[in-house]
Amino acid sequence: MLGLLVLAGCTGRIMPETDLVKSSANPRFTIVTASENDTFESLARTHLKDKRQGWRIAAYNQTETIKKGQRIIIPKVPIRPGGLTVDGYQTVPILTYLDMAVTPKRTETISARGFERQLAYLSENGFTAVTLNQLYAFINLRGDLPSQSIVITMDTTQRWAFDLAYPVLKKYGMRGALFFNIHQVGQQGNLTWQQLAEMAANGIDMGLHGTALEAPAKESLADYLKTYEADLAGPKKIFPKRLKLPCRYFAFASGKSDDLTIALLKKHGYRAGFTRQRGSNPFFTDAFALKRSVIHGHYDMQKFRRNLTAFRSMELR
């Protein structure tokens, strides 16, 4: 009897919150009353124009489910800009794959099975693969990222990106980004525009992989620079036509950034440039010298994990 009384008390009717306004908005929040079919994703899609931001709404409201009639606060500004806390700051590791095969013949080439094992590890250990736009918003203090965010990139125009990597990324529901050389598309053994378009339409970000900058030969310096600039400017028109998305991200050919290319990328409205300098990226990283860690085929899981630093401790109270 006593137990029943206690239980009855626990499940008793909650008092109505008569002091709540029906729905409100200001530049920093939107407050909504949840309807029956609302989910964090649907609210994020409606109010933040990005369904992937659902986790922020859940986190801010400190709830895992939405009930009909529940008041939900949708933060429109970053909750923790730059991932800064009193104990340190968030960093975003960017992984890069250069070659993949079913049966690798070189130690640098990663096996498709090895790649899957790495994605499984990331998935099981709470990592979220984010998009290049999300990363860009983060480094500009305009967006939050899940605490263990990662970016998965591939530098290739070869078929393995479509045949091997893309299905695994899809299987684990992970976003990825492909940097390809526009001049090599459609060549034998390489990706076609159709395959690129399919990947782009299914969550793979697309970026331009640069062509190596060699010293000017016989042509005049002005002509040489004009040609080099055209290589960077051309894809700005081709991407929207072929892939239905803008060309905003660039991977440096040699893996190292150079100031000439940076100046030209800025001129033509690129948002960020990616190097192959190992390391993880805080919000204050130079957007045109983003660090990426190349993952080679001979890496074991321990070596792989070393490239996943997602937080840097520092006393910031």
Place this chain on the structure above:
Amino acid sequence: MKRYRLLIIALSVPLCAAGCRSMWQDMTKRMTPLPIQYRQRAVAHEQAGELQQALLAYEASQLLGPQNRDVTEAISSLKKTISKLSQETYHKGLELYKAGDFTNARQAFLKTVRINPAHSAARHYLELNLQNPSRATYKVRRGDSFIRIATKVFDDPSKAYMIAYFNGMNPKKPLLTGTVLRLPTLDPAILLPKSNIKSLLVRAQEAFEAGAFEQAAALSGKVLTEIPDHAKARRLADESRISLGMQLMEQERFNQALVRFKAVSANHQLRAQSILMAQRELKRQALAKKIEIAQGYLDRSEFSATMDAAEEILAQHPDNVNAREMLNLAGYASGKALLEKGQESEAIERLKKVDPSYSDTAQLLSLARARTRAAAETLYRDGVKQFINEDLERAIGTWQQALDLNPNHPKARQDMENAMRLLEKWHELEKPPQE
């Protein structure tokens, strides 16, 4: 049995208590109105030093609930704290940066941004200055331009746009004095050899001074191919082209002069004027050529061709005396000749184009018209005779000829129309009756 009941009660009380603890906490939370929940969160954040998160929670509380003076005051006070604290940490960071202690400076700037993410100066240090403290910079002075800076720094004015874009600036916009520019590091292979440009410019200047404008324009043009914004080369090229154009004008090579003038920069003060002058001379040249052709026809007594050529000139230059004179001469001579041949209508057409005061044109014209009218009258009378003889079709034809000669003949038109109507009725009467 009683012992079992006691045991069940004894066990169920702690179980329920434990099970309900989390539910109790949840229930307490759910029973607390949302504005108060967020206020509590704000206080907790504030105590933890998370001022931005505290501010956000206070604002949520304010938005959710009725106006609460405490919350409004808390927000106001928190904003002041954020501003004060962030300035303090920023200045600390600045001192450390100036002392070369970049590690601790970074930490101080990070604290600043954590407290106040809108602190742009702290972000600037974190994102630019501390990324590469050894990067060369340049502080803009009065009168500086990107070209001047590129020349100073790289000995290559063609890299002006690179400095601008590298700093996220528009190379065409003026620079503000005091702006600190980060200088890109450029591979010497992509820098223009200074000696080439200098030597080209010196040669261009020498050629210009020697009056070899064609060569001066070509040499400065070469510089402009490499450095399109090179002001000195542009000035030299423009002056060379203007001078060369003038030379060509003197030689009456107006087309070539026009080409040179058009190649001058759009904003050059002499460009529009020079182009207009060349175009005017070209028109004058074309007119002189046409007059020469017309004069040739006249000299060969080709009056009809003379008149066509003169009329074409007068259509464009109505006041041209030469063309008017040629038209009078040719029109008079050919009109008179036609009149003498009895071709009054053709004579009238020619004489009408001649100035009426020219020689005896007026008399010739009235004579031709009188003769035409007389001929028309004769034809009219012939038509009347044919009508009386019931030859209606011939009468109509003859009256038409009379009207061709004199469209204002008082009777011919009316009689012709009557005859046409009669002829029509006649044809109707001749048709077999329809069943």
